[in-house]
Amino acid sequence: MTGARTIIGMSGGVDSSVAALRLRDAGEPVAGLFMSNWADDGSGDCRAEDDRRDAVAVCGRLGLPIHFRDFSREYWAGVFEHFIAEYAAGRTPNPDVLCNREVKFKHFLDAARELGAERIATGHYARVDRLDGRWRLLRALDRSKDQTYFLHQLGQLQLAATVFPLGDLPKTEVRRMAADAGLPTAAKKDSTGICFIGERDFREFLGRYLPAREGEIRTPDGLSLGRHQGVFFYTLGQREGLAIGGVRGRDAAPWYVVGKDVARNVLYVEQGIDNPWLMSTRLRSEAAHWIAGAPPAAAFGCTAQTRYRQNDEACTVRVGGDGRLDVVFQRPQRAVTPGQSLVLYAGDECLGGAVIESTDAPLETARMDAA
CATH class of the missing domain: 2.30.30.280 (Adenine nucleotide alpha hydrolases-like domains)
Structure with a gap:
């Protein structure tokens, strides 16, 4: 038991550092937890040990206790094996979505509760509120940093036990707050790409697992x-x-x-960047996940993203009896990719989403007709 009501996931980056700072300054009983999600493969490309040192240094600066958990086995089973299977099938998966669902808001949440905490916090740019007895996932006020696309697989139980301290801040303010507080991560470069690949060559890495x-x-x-x-x-x-x-x-x-x-x-x-072979207006998805627990209707209009940081695209959605979605966009979409996530919105509220299964792009249609 830690005595902390909130456990914050400390990644060793500036975002989780400032999230911890805001919780502490608000008087919240808080402790940090550093997650090891990928076993070091000896390549020298994994930065987990550097991140661990930075997380320890930040918690030391803030006067917060820090805990450590190794979720690498859970990550392998819940995220990485799916990642490889999708690439083997010719699809392009999104491991960050699965990591949030399977590790950060599942095993991390369980670990926090084992430590006696009531809730978790992360440095994601998103917001949570409750309306009419239902928890809602809302976009961050800084739309350029909004990360609800990666969080759309969360549900009522997770949102009820989660806080996002950065949801109302622009990234520039986060950097300033870190510098003013003397945090060692204030100028640290943001991580990009797939976490377990790091800076190494993607083909070389994938070639280890797929011939x-x-x-x-x-x-x-x-x-x-x-x-x-x-x-x-x-x-x-x-x-x-x-x-x-x-x-x-x-x-x-x-x-x-x-x-x-x-x-x-x-x-x-x-x-041609927008050649007709890349364009589609319809897609079919796998069974959808709804943050509210159910879709708003059997058929409805909303906006959608088929990739991170895409502008809102108007569409109509029909929900099948098997939970799959048939989606028609108001205008053609470029490079909608099977294996990636379709995420649906009503204004700032994230409704949920699903994995894209197929589209009506010309080559995809020909493949489906031939099957």
Whole structure:
């Protein structure tokens, strides 16, 4: 038992540092907890030990106790195995969504309660309130930093026991508060990308778990343009890493990934950032998760994001008897990617979301028709 009512997840970054600072200054009985979610593989690319030292230093500066828990086994089973299986199927998963659901708001919450706390806090940019007896997940006031996209799998039990101290702050103010308080993370660079890959080469890392198999790069109309090192390494809309030079009879315009055929090991590409092969207006999802516990209606209008930091896109949603969603957008969408998350909003309120299963993009439609 710690005597702390709130346990804050200390990541070693500036956001969790200032979240802890705000809780302490508000008089909240608080303690920190550092989570180890990925076992060091000896590559030198994992920054977990540096983050641990920074978390300890911040808690020392703030006069807060800090605890440590190793969730690497839970992370492997709940997040990483799914990540690899999705790439093997030719989809592009979002491990941050699963990490929040399976680790940060599940095992971390359980650990906090074992320590005698009533609730947890994190440095996410989001807000929580309660209206008419129901907990709501709301966008952060700083929309450029809003992270509700990654939190859409939370439910009533988690939101009832969660606080987001940064939800009303712009990032510039967070940096200023950290500097004014003399926190050692004040100028620390924000982490980017997938946490367990770090700064290393993505292909090299993924190749450890999925055997790379060379195959053909071609256009949708059958023009062969070269060879790829493995379709798993590419995602829709990607431009980098294609190594396609000048093509006779074609403009000197960039090429983009427009489709993958995993069974035939073919990577499809075409020129133009908004070429028709990348566009879709409909998608079908896996069974949806609703933050309120149920959808607002069997059919309704709302806005959606199919990737992080995307602008709101108006759409209509129909909920099937199996919980899957059929979504139609008011205007065509670029590079909507199976395996990624569709997240739905009503104004600032995040309603929930689902994993994208398929779209009506031309190559996807042809693949479904052939199946």
